[in-house]
Amino acid sequence: MDYQNQSGFRLRKLQPKVRMRGTSMDPNDPSPLFDDTSAGVYKHDYRGVGKGPGAYPGQAFLSEPMSNLTMAYSSSLVSHGKEMMDKNLDRFIPISKLKYYFAVDTVYVGKKLGLLVFPYMHQNWEVxxxxxTPVAPRFDINAPDLYIPVLGFITYILVAGLALGTQNQFSPEILGIQASSALVWLIIEVLAVLLSLYLVTVNTDLTTIDMVAFSGYKYVGMIVGVVAGLLFGRTVYYLTLLWCCASIFVFMIRTLRLKILSEAAAEGRLVQAAKNQLRMYLTMAIAAAQPVFMYWLTFHLVRW
Structure with missing residues (x-):
């Protein structure tokens, strides 16, 4: 701002320079009052909570323990849930026992199939x-298994579908009816055997799974008979099925007599002769039922 004094000279009033805090008005000034650290304020590393230079105090201290606690609690919850599920599942489905019946190998399966088709020369039938504790099936050909029955049931359904297809009768509905019928008859057979054992009061180590295994072995003969009939005609079907029926009858007699009749022999004189005869008749009835089911479930599959 200019003004004139008494001598006539014009004077300029000097304005004080205002220096902003933290910066220098002179661009050539090499030494600011302090460095600009605003770029680091509130800087946050999203790869880890509280790792940035501007993180809140105690944030890094709280984040890591909370993460570890959450992971530990989640792991404990998952393991506890798995333990409870296995415990409740084993109550209704004996998983540990089922593992025993599926402990097979290729050698066992080959020998067992040969025994089911030709059991006449086999001598030792004891498990x-x-x-x-009975040894695993892969170490003993006489031990019952579920691998062959389950695989035989599935193969029988597929072969039945093929046979119905050659007759122009195949449809998903008919194939489902075929599978349901075979399964229902298997359940009826097993329940009838268990009821008979209960009524005759036989003390045996036969279990429900054992009976399912023994009843499921007949699917091997059924498959062989149907395939032979599809390839060579109905006469060959009857001859092949007759052989397989006789084989499964002998197999069941020699296998079940050690489970049922051996208890009667152990009791000796304490058991009446009539009760011993009932056990013998029951063993023969179980064995004789196998050929009946084999014919009932396959005769309509071969037409020519």
Missing amino acids: SYQQD
Whole structure:
């Protein structure tokens, strides 16, 4: 701002320079009062909570323990849920026992199939034990298994579909009816055997799974008979099925007599002769039922 004094000279009033805090008005000034750290304020590393230079105090201290606690609690919850599920599942479905019936290998399956089709030369039918526990099927050909029955049931359904297709009768509905019928008859057979064992009061180590395994072996003969009939005609079907029926009858007699009749022999004189005869008749009835089911479930599949 200019003004004139008494001598006539014009004077300029000097304005004080205002220096802003934190910066220098002179661009050439090499030494600011302090460095600009605004770029680091509130800087946050999203790869980890509280790792940035501007993180809140205690944030890094709280984040890591909370993460570890959450992971530990989640792992504990998952393991506890798995334990409860296995415990409740094993109550209704004996998973540990089922593992025993599927403990097979290729050698066992081949020998067992040969035994089911040609059991006449086999001598030793006793199941081997190790410390009062039966050995796994892959180590003993006489041990019952579920691998062959399950695989035989599925193969029988597929072969039945093929046979119905050659007759121009195939449809998903008919194939479902065929599978349901075979399954229902298997359940009826097993329940009838268990009821008969209960009524005759037979003390045996036969279990429900054992009976399912023994009843499921007949599907092997059924498959062989149907395939032979599809390839060579109905006469060959009857001859092949007759052989397989006789084989499964002998197999069941020689297998079940050690489970049912051996208890009667152990009791000796304490058991009446009539009760012993009932056990013998029951064994023969179970064995004789196998050929009946084999014919009933296959005769309509071969027409020529």
